[in-house]
Amino acid sequence: MVFLKEQLEPYIGQPVIKATGDAKNIPFDLLAGQPLITIETFGKELFFIFPAFAVRIHLMLFGKYAINGKLNRTLRLGLRFESGEEINFYACDCRFLSEPLDNVYDWRTDVLHPSFDPAIALAKLQQQPQKLICEALLDQSILAGVGNGIKNEVLFRNQIHPESQVGEISAVVLQKLVQACVMQSDAYLHWKQAGMEGEHWQVYKQKLCPRDDIPLRKEKIGKSRRTSYFCDKCQHLYLPDVTE
DNA sequence: GGTTATGTTATTTC
């Protein structure tokens, strides 16, 4: 969402002339005339901040947007600005927030936020020792913004098997993983900015392990059944010692 | 044409 925020920065300061769409819980009439104070992001969420409220956008799996254009589908939320330019959102989740964002979001958990605090992420990971590492990294309350691609890349690059249990991984290694999530998220943003999205995945959506050319495993792991791409040969599995 | 997929929340079930 940071990528989208950057593209929308020209609209900051402009009043919304008209708001349209089929989003529930969005007061389209109230939006008209409101000046866009600023735009914020938290993980995969984007916020349009107005003087007395905010509008939250989450693209989920299928969300799309068009800047100064329309897509051939049902409009969820469209904002036209004073300059005549507009932003249109489709198939996304929109919410109206009347509470200050600081009361709802802890910016220190957002991997791309300047105030991200790795010590908090580490502590939260250690509070869930039974969790599988592949699920823990996707937990938005621990590492907001980390998605399935970044999860797979971070685990491969640190040679950690996705089915490893958090409690069996040392603090030093967990710390490395947290750091890697930040670096990988940062790198992903740079790829997007360079228009080279998808060209830098080492394992995500790939067939062969780049280290030794053997086939990668692709499996749905854990309660959330999200796909993990991994190499059993390169990635070490940390499990409790069952020899009693 | 069936399955899968950058994700999360609501509902149902136990």
Place this chain on the structure above:
DNA sequence: AGAAATAACATAAC
């Protein structure tokens, strides 16, 4: 009641 499983949403690509 509360945890855990399942459904729901919505759309393009393989």
